[in-house]
Amino acid sequence: MAELDLFETRFAAAYRRYLDEAPTQVDAVEIARSVVSMARGRRLSWGTAFRSMPAPAWLVLLAILLTALGAALFAGSQRDTQLPAVVVPMPPAFACPPGSTPDQPGPADQARPQERPGYPPTMAFDRRAGKVVALVTLDRGVETWTIDACTNTWMQMHPRREPSGDEWSQLVYDVDSDVTIGVSSGRVWSYHLEANTWTLMRSVPPTGAWPRAYDPVSGLVVATVDPGDPDAPAELATYDVETDRWAPIHQENGPGWLWGMCAYDTSVDRLVEVTGGDLGWETWLLDIRTGRWSRSGAGTPRVEPNWVVPAIAYDEAAERTVVVGNAGMAAYDATADRWETIVEASSPGGFRALPLVYDPVNRRLVGFGWKGQGTGLNAFDLVTREWIVLSR
Amino acid sequence: MNAQAMGTPTVASTVALARAGDEAAFAQLVATYHADMARVAYGICGDPDLALDAVQAAWIIAWRKLRTVREPDRLRSWLVAVAANEARQVVRRRHPGRVVEILVDPPDEAAPDPSEGIRRVDLVNALGRLKPEDRALIALRYGAELDSAEIGPLLGISASGARVRLFRLLGRLRKELDDG
Numbered sequence: 001m002a003e004l005d006l007f008e009t010r011f012a013a014a015y016r017r018y019l020d021e022a023p024t025q026v027d028a029v030e031i032a033r034s035v036v037s038m039a040r041g042r043r044l045s046w047g048t049a050f051r052s053m054p055a056p057a058w059l060v061l062l063a064i065l066l067t068a069l070g071a072a073l074f075a076g077s078q079r080d081t082q083l084p085a086v087v088v089p090m091p092p093a094f095a096c097p098p099g100s101t102p103d104q105p106g107p108a109d110q111a112r113p114q115e116r117p118g119y120p121p122t123m124a125f126d127r128r129a130g131k132v133v134a135l136v137t138l139d140r141g142v143e144t145w146t147i148d149a150c151t152n153t154w155m156q157m158h159p160r161r162e163p164s165g166d167e168w169s170q171l172v173y174d175v176d177s178d179v180t181i182g183v184s185s186g187r188v189w190s191y192h193l194e195a196n197t198w199t200l201m202r203s204v205p206p207t208g209a210w211p212r213a214y215d216p217v218s219g220l221v222v223a224t225v226d227p228g229d230p231d232a233p234a235e236l237a238t239y240d241v242e243t244d245r246w247a248p249i250h251q252e253n254g255p256g257w258l259w260g261m262c263a264y265d266t267s268v269d270r271l272v273e274v275t276g277g278d279l280g281w282e283t284w285l286l287d288i289r290t291g292r293w294s295r296s297g298a299g300t301p302r303v304e305p306n307w308v309v310p311a312i313a314y315d316e317a318a319e320r321t322v323v324v325g326n327a328g329m330a331a332y333d334a335t336a337d338r339w340e341t342i343v344e345a346s347s348p349g350g351f352r353a354l355p356l357v358y359d360p361v362n363r364r365l366v367g368f369g370w371k372g373q374g375t376g377l378n379a380f381d382l383v384t385r386e387w388i389v390l391s392r
Numbered sequence: 393m394n395a396q397a398m399g400t401p402t403v404a405s406t407v408a409l410a411r412a413g414d415e416a417a418f419a420q421l422v423a424t425y426h427a428d429m430a431r432v433a434y435g436i437c438g439d440p441d442l443a444l445d446a447v448q449a450a451w452i453i454a455w456r457k458l459r460t461v462r463e464p465d466r467l468r469s470w471l472v473a474v475a476a477n478e479a480r481q482v483v484r485r486r487h488p489g490r491v492v493e494i495l496v497d498p499p500d501e502a503a504p505d506p507s508e509g510i511r512r513v514d515l516v517n518a519l520g521r522l523k524p525e526d527r528a529l530i531a532l533r534y535g536a537e538l539d540s541a542e543i544g545p546l547l548g549i550s551a552s553g554a555r556v557r558l559f560r561l562l563g564r565l566r567k568e569l570d571d572g
Contacts, residue, residue: 007566014510015435015534022434023444024427031426032419035451103459318481340525344549383481384457384474385546 090216090266090316091175093360094130096150102362106152106391113145113154114138120354120368121145124171124180129193130361133180135168142168146193147377149361152390163189163198170355172211176219177241181211183223190241203244206237213264213271213314215288222249222264222271222288236286254293255284262286263314263321268334272321274300274312283332283339298339301330311356317363318382324356324367331382342382366390404464411459418455425468426451428536429475435531436479436524438516446479453478472536473546479531480524510569518568526561533558 096102113121119137126133131146141164144157165184171191172181179190179199188201208226215222220238225248227235236249255275262273271286283296304310304325311324320331320340328344356367364381377391409417429450433443453474461467519527525547532543540558544551 007570008562010510011562011565011569012534014512014515015530018512018515019431019435019531019535021440022427022431023440024430026422026426026430026444028423028426029416029419031422031448031451032415035422035448035455036415036418103457341549344553381457383477384453384470385477386457 090360091127093127094149096130096361100150102150102152103388104152105389106147106154108392110154110391111156112391113143113156122168122171122182123355123357123368124173125149125357125359125366126173126178126180126193127175127360128178131193132357132359132366133171133173133191133193135163135171135182137168144191144198147391149359152377154391157193157196159191159196159198161198163191163200165189169210170212172214172221174214174219174221174241175216179241181221181239181241183209183211188239188244201241201244203239203246205239205246206235206248209237209239209246211239212262215264215271216266217269218288222262224262238288249286249288250291251286252290252292254286255282255295261309261312261323263312265314265319265321265334266316267319270334272314272332272334274310274321274323274332276300276302285334296332296337298332298337300332301328301339301341303327303330311354311367313356313358313365315358315365315382316360320382322356322365322382329380342385364388403467407458407461407464407467410455418458421454421467422451425471428468428472431535432472432528432531433475433479433482435519435535436476436527437483438520438527442482443479446482447475449478449482450475466542469536469538469542469546472532472538476528476532476546480528483524514569518565521568522561526557529554529557529561 113134113136121134121136123132123134125131126146129146130149132149134145134147136143136145142162144159144162145154146157147154163182163184165187167184169183173179174181174190177190178194179192182189182191183205186205186207188203188205190199190201191197192199205223206225208228209223210226211221211223213222214220215238218238219242220240223237223239223246225235225237227233233251233254236251238247238249239245240247255273261275262271264270265272265285268285269287269289271288273284273286274281275284276282281300281302283298283300285294285296286292287294301323302325303323304327312321314321315331318331319335320333322329322331322342326345329342331340331342332338333340354368356365358364359366359379362379362381363383364379366377366379368377376389379388379390380386381388406417406420410421426447429447430443433446433450434440437443437446450471454471457474461470519530522530529543529547532538532546533540538546540554541551544554547554549557
């Protein structure tokens with residue numbers, strides 16, 4: 001730092017004296033004991049609480065949530081008021097067994113998927129199994145892989161039947177039905193990891209339907225639908241894997257067009273859409289229950305300088321929607337309606353992560369090719385701002 | 393024991409023990425670094441109870457993530473950064489809107505402080521008008537006494553970016569606190 005001027009010296013002295021009021025006197029042994037017991041027992045207690053919650057309790061919780069949302073129907077569509085924080089009941093994530101090494105890279109010599117240039121893998125996080133499911137496009141067909149979030153070990157799954165199709169949508173994990181959904185070449189596929197089985201669904205999705213996010217309140221996958229007309233706004237639809245049915249979402253006051261870069265934000269029960277063009281980027285929020293859009297007043301950082309759609313994921317631990325592009329990474333706090341630039345890329349093209357998923361087991365984001373690491377898999381903890389290499 | 397009193401070899405061995413699950417070693421880290429973390433968290437929250445909440449959350453993260461700390465000599469800056477992030481989260485959760493509470497002079501603080509010339513009440517009001525991110529920058533610089541090369545990576549910006557932001561912040565504070 002440069003030499004302090006007089007004001008800075010006075011300010012620093014006054015500030016340090018103000019900080020002397022901080023609660024610094026504590027019982028370190030007691031803190032350590034409570035932290036260790038909380039850290040060791042937290043997952044178990046949460047998991048136990050959720051597992052033991054009877055079905056009627058879930059219904060009551062859902063009813064309370066829907067009542068609160070119903071009241072919000074009368075609110076204005078502009079994002080000039082604070083959204084109420086809500087509690088969306090998310091099922092517990094898989095807990096790593098003792099002795100796991102989630103922060104250590106997987107075996108250096110392990111078999112891992114070979115990425116086809118220009119065709120990044122598509123993936124989703126199976127929170128019940130604690131594994132990323134990745135579909136890797138090869139010159140001929142696809143391969144199904146998983147990587148264990150507790151050991152960072154890749155495994156090629158070799159299901160009896162791999163799905164087929166040319167260009168794949170992003171995969172979306174349906175936690176209630178415990179299957180991963182993907183669309184390719186106008187067909188819907190679902191993958192059950194425990195059974196290691198891909199199933200071709202009977203329904204025909206709307207033309208241009210692309211799964212984007214899972215809505216845990218309704219239990220439906222949310223998809224954008226390309227209208228085929230570049231001047232027309234994209235449509236939205238839901239998909240219910242249990243009934244294998246598609247249904248349109250009727251929208252009001254929506255943005256002119258959608259990139260399809262959206263994530264479901266559990267902290268406010270909204271679908272967060274980041275879209276834009278040469279004139280600037282915008283952030284919109286969709287109330288899936290009513291179909292009403294509201295536009296954020298927060299300036300949206302342009303993390304992607306090129307005509308490339310950035311990656312997006314919702315970080316449950318930090319309660320932020322994160323977007324990543326060639327120019328860096330930014331996070332959106334929907335409760336406060338505020339964007340924060342997390343990382344600015346030091347050089348163009350040196351920073352990118354496609355695809356990007358949230359790992360609820362280790363409470364961090366996972367992406368391919370992050371920080372110019374080639375096709376390696378890396379993690380970023382938004383709370384501690386730490387990078388971790390998972391697989392080189 | 394304070395942060396300066398624990399040398400790097402001692403820190404490394406204590407961290408290694410704590411990583412292995414040694415609760416006593418972890419307590420030693422708490423005893424060494426809690427004060428630094430609490431000061432930074434207090435600088436951001438402006439409330440002792442919220443600061444304690446933030447530091448407790450930070451220690452839980454530290455326990456879980458201690459194995460990722462590869463440079464023990466940077467443990468202190470890492471811990472205060474985790475505390476700063478948690479404090480920002482706590483502030484946002486409690487005050488999602490920008491609510492600024494303006495303090496008034498209590499009787500015993502009406503007179504300027506002859507030693508510093510910046511009254512506590514003015515300082516608190518000026519800090520209260522800053523965003524949590526800016527208070528974090530101030531706390532890391534003047535509370536934890538980190539330099540811009542250390543602050544930059546912790547906040548995801550360059551060292552020069554940290555310097556520029558700090559310079560602008562000081563300019564703003566100067567106008568509010570030193571306009572005479």
